[in-house]
Amino acid sequence: MSYHGGSHRRRHHHRDDGDPREAHETPEQKLKATILKLGEVDPVQEVSQIASHICTQPSSITSTVVEGLRIGVTEEPFKIPYYATLLRVLSNNSPTTETESIQGPEFGKQILEEFWKGFQTYLDQLAWREIRLCVQFFSHLVAAQVISSHSMYGLIRAIVVVLDEFGVSHGRARQAVRCASEGLMIAGRAFTSDPNTNISDILDPIRTYVHSASSPKRLVLPVASVLANTEKSEVAYELLDSALEALEAMHRSGFQEALECFPRPYSDAAIDGSPIFDLPSVLVPPEAIELEGISNDSEGVIKKGDWAEFYVRIFDNEVTPNISTPIGYFLRCGLLDIVDIFEVNRKECARLLLEYPKWSLPGTFQGKASEASSGDGKWQLECTVVESILGQLFLLPESTHKTVYYIALVTELCKLSPPTVGPAVGKSIRRMYGLLSDGLDAAVADRLANWFSIHMSNFNFMWVWKEWIGDLSLPQQHPKRVFMRRAVEYEIRLSYYDRIVKTLPEQMQSPDAGVLPPGTPGPSFAYDDPASPYHDAAQNVLNLLRGRGKAEEVMAHLEELKNTLETTDSDQNVTSVIRSIAVQALLHIGSRSFSHFLNAIERYLPLLRNLAAGGISTASGSAVEARNDILSAVLDFWKNNKHMVAIVLDKLMQYQIVDPTDVIAWTFAHASPEVIGVRYHSCSTFQWDLIKGALDKANGRVAIARRKLAGLRKEEDENAARAIASSAATMDIEETKPDPVAESPALTSAVKALTSLTKEQKAALTHAVDGFRRCLVSGEDSASIARRVIEQRDWDNRSNWGDAEWLSWETWSWYLQFCRMYTPYLRNYAASLDTELSAQAEPAESRFQDVLNLAMGQSL
Known part of the structure; x- marks a missing residue:
């Protein structure tokens, strides 16, 4: 856990009126706390x-x-220029008093030598x-003439x-x-005046890698990604592209722009002589191979961090800094570092984010309305902070941290400064809502609806819904109307x-508006009507x-009921x-609560x-039909509460009543949306x-089985080694080696x-690929509609x-x-998946296969 996850909380309880806890603090602890508290009043x-102390x-x-210093640098990075200044002052050759006997180059060098050991540990x-x-x-210390x-x-x-390594991961x-x-x-200005350095040797490999990055960027564009034939977006920026643009801009200016990017308090601290420390040579260790549920023969696996990072651009450059500029890059990365480091303490994170202007150059952000400097700054702090947080929340395929963290962080910001953060949040919601018409990815749109509903739940569900009344004239499946339905559905889950x-305008309460679900989200027993x-x-x-009749009694009753109904209702x-x-x-009987549901399921397993095995029917192939009937019955019963459908299916898979392949095939075939009486394959x-729940279940089972097998093999090897060692102790040198120990039944079973679960995983992925293929490219109607969607000409006419x-x-x-999230598994089974295109492939089929090939790494 982060050191400051707890220390900052303790800091707020510190008192100067004789806190008894201070008696237990050693001088070393007090000094460390003093270093970490640097800047609470005036950092300069x-x-x-602190240096004198x-x-x-x-x-x-x-x-x-x-x-x-180590904790401060790695957990309070916004203070790094001041920590560099502190070390520079401690390295000064001229002590100001006789008591400052340890001040000077040797002391500074000693500190850096110890600090370097910690850095080497980070490298390892x-x-x-x-x-x-x-x-x-270190770069700031170069600018401060210490290194x-x-x-x-x-x-x-x-x-x-590292960039030249063969097969380096993104x-x-x-x-x-x-x-x-x-x-x-940061250190570029010093390099320009050093004849022993050549900046091009650093810049060229960076430029080469960024321009030819192997990560399939097209798959993670957050807006209009289906249509994009490039790897860029006008409303999103990619982190490495922005870093390169900022670096090249700074290089063109001779690194003079560094003076406008971050404080340089050490520039006023005089130092005598040349730099006192040379950094030792290092080698970056190779990365460890982490298979994480992928078979041992898998190579080139894309892990969670191996995707390009596209951040949605919510505000204009006049409101928030452009990350592709040097100052914009450092401001955004500084804020993102705070969000990342203080994930363990969202309240402290919110406070530090709103105090960020203290650590930036004067005039960077506009002051509050009550301050004399109001309007003098370049950008709006609250909009910049909210945009940075939402940028991480909306990363594809997954956000860096749990979604709830970012949502809770925005809530904490609103509580700390409602007059300033509230409007920024409102503007963000409206801007993101506007992007729905411009092709905002469905995964991002769903996260937007989730965030919107939770945020509204923290503030009495107050929102100006009337602003969106005009959008009710859009088609029912337009992303804006889908967002309204989804947001309201999430809100109902969180309330009543x-x-x-009551929070919706009258126009949205009408059944024709399609915003509200058809009824209260409760059970719907199809046979409850006496008619x-x-x-x-x-x-x-x-x-x-x-x-609480026994399961055998119920099964016998169902057989009798079947025989009775067959004689009276032959048409069904x-x-x-x-x-x-x-x-x-x-x-x-299990609908009263979740515990009732679990008890009912477990009692009647x-x-x-x-039923799942087709026990009341002996017809051929009845097992598949039986499982489909079970899944359809679940959907019929919880049709007014779709969230419960996912929960029930998860439990049915957990108890192996149905398999993930059953759920995926049934979902594509029977759970498609129906619009005005027409069921679309979509x-x-x-x-x-x-589908995601079923795939995660299949993949999770394989991961658990693999870990179990690895543990058993390790145990088996250890037992075999002990047996061999024991036998060798009693054997003559002339004798033969002991026979190998046979596999245990547990290992054979594992x-x-x-093997069985791996086949199930492969089948689940295959069913998912086939299901999407049927929806998008199989059949004349599907292919025709999909072709219109992916063509740029029709996209420009999407209003029709x-x-x-x-x-x-x-x-x-x-x-x-699907391709983003399950790329590692798709690559693992690439050889067996259908990746061949027909000779006269339709544009939709070509695009479908192109995306699949990108996910499997076959076109990289």
């Missing part, structure tokens, strides 16, 4: 005060100073964030070598680019149906379950009706397994939730289980699109998300 003045301590205090651990922040610290420029140049060159290369770029931007209805022809039969089953599929009655009755957000086109657009988006 406090630097000299350090110099009155004995020489044994060095390790404490180093520890304080490949702790990239800490490495990058230490590089920033020699040629040794810093050597460190950056060692980091740049995640590793991205970190190396950031380290080298930021170090060069009647309360949310239903199966009402009496269902009540009998329901009473039997309520009476009686078997499907019986399954529907049984499943819905079971869900009905034999009944469910019998993938909606609801369908994606079910191998079979892994109807429900079919917008559903196809959403399906394309979820297909992209």
